[in-house]
Amino acid sequence: xxxxxxxxRFGQNFLADLHYVARIVAAVxxxxxxxxxxxxxxxxxxxxxxxxxxxxxxxxxxxRDLAARLSDRFASAQLRLFEADALAFDFAPLGPRLRVxxxxxxxxxxxxxxxxxxxxxxxxxxxxxxxxxxVARMTARPATPDYGRLTVMLQARFxxxxxxxVPAGAFQPPPKVESAVARLLPLGDTRPAIADEALFARIVAAxxxxxxxxxxxALASLAGEAALREAGIDPAARGETLxxxxxxxxxxxxxxxxxxxx
Numbered sequence: 001x002x003x004x005x006x007x008x009r010f011g012q013n014f015l016a017d018l019h020y021v022a023r024i025v026a027a028v029x030x031x032x033x034x035x036x037x038x039x040x041x042x043x044x045x046x047x048x049x050x051x052x053x054x055x056x057x058x059x060x061x062x063x064r065d066l067a068a069r070l071s072d073r074f075a076s077a078q079l080r081l082f083e084a085d086a087l088a089f090d091f092a093p094l095g096p097r098l099r100v101x102x103x104x105x106x107x108x109x110x111x112x113x114x115x116x117x118x119x120x121x122x123x124x125x126x127x128x129x130x131x132x133x134x135v136a137r138m139t140a141r142p143a144t145p146d147y148g149r150l151t152v153m154l155q156a157r158f159x160x161x162x163x164x165x166v167p168a169g170a171f172q173p174p175p176k177v178e179s180a181v182a183r184l185l186p187l188g189d190t191r192p193a194i195a196d197e198a199l200f201a202r203i204v205a206a207x208x209x210x211x212x213x214x215x216x217x218a219l220a221s222l223a224g225e226a227a228l229r230e231a232g233i234d235p236a237a238r239g240e241t242l243x244x245x246x247x248x249x250x251x252x253x254x255x256x257x258x259x260x261x262x
Contacts, residue, residue: 014042015103015129017170021045024181027163028101028127030054035095035124039086039102039112044070050101051078058094060086087112091119100126106175109134110150120157120191126184127163135162135180143241149208153201155244156192158184192248200251207239207247214238223254 015021030036030050036057041047043066050057051074058080061067067083074081082089087108091098100123104112109130116126130138133146138160140146154160163181168174194200207218216225216235225235231253233246242250 013103013106013171013173013175015045015166015170016172017166018045020166020170021049023164024101024127024129025049025053027181027183028099028125030057030099034099035097036099036101037091037094039100039104039128041070042066042103044073046101046103047074047079056080058082060084060089062086087115089115091116092122096122097124098122099124100128102127103129106131106134106177113138113150113154117154117157120186123184123186125186126158127181128184129166129179129181131175132165132178132180135182138162138182138184142243147240148211149204152204152208152244152247154184156194156200156248158186160184192245193252194248195252196255199255200248203251203254204239204247207242211238211240215242223250227254 015024024046028036028050030053032053032055034054036050036054038047038050038057038059041059041061042063047057047059047070056078059070060082061070062083062085064083067081070079070081086102091100098119100116113128116123134150136146137148137150138154139162140148140151161183163183166179166181168176168178171179203219203222206222207215210218214236215228215233215238218239219228228235228250231246231250233242233250
């Protein structure tokens with residue numbers, strides 16, 4: 001581990017297997033001049049390869065000891081390093097057509113994905129390594145056990161694909177679970193038009209808050225049965241059966257009604 005003691009509070013598990021480093025870099029396929037930012041570069045296994053392909057990249061690292069090591073290893077012309085918490089980091093100043101790459105800590109993976117989604121208009125793509133179960137939720141289809149809030153909120157903005165799994169033995173220290181690499185491509189012009197993003201988020205969260213509840217009950221504080229039926233939604237259905245398009249249609253219908261008591 002090159003003398004660095006992994007910190008549990010940062011969820012540090014460092015990718016050490018060069019085979020998987022090469023597979024991730026091949027999947028990203030960075031080119032000279034690409035606007036690349038790495039989240040959590042850690043010991044720099046991916047960082048060096050990304051720089052070799054792109055020429056210069058940005059990186060966000062919360063651990064000051066690792067940030068110091070990276071600053072010593074890479075010239076400022078190669079690595080624009082931000083010592084910061086990615087959960088609170090403003091990616092907007094990094095510019096358009098941003099390519100995000102990262103081995104995301106398991107303990108903050110979902111909140112970090114939600115944070116990245118808020119910058120979808122300036123993203124070109126996202127390649128992230130996460131707990132395999134999280135990637136299963138990201139890529140799930142309606143009426144399956146993995147389909148939930150994370151699925152809907154991400155698929156409303158991105159086309160999400162699982163690329164490959166990464167065994168625990170590829171990391172130091174090895175985590176207790178397997179990982180997987182996912183690719184997220186912003187939908188751009190094909191993204192569904194959501195009139196009120198905050199209302200959409202509230203509806204999705206409520207629909208999956210208690211999975212066994214019907215939408216009639218789960219959305220009682222947001223929509224009456226008449227509003228559900230007018231949106232073409234069966235009040236007796238459960239949230240896990242609705243497609244992303246149906247959630248969008250429902251949110252837009254309720255937004256137009258401007259009264260969640262219809």
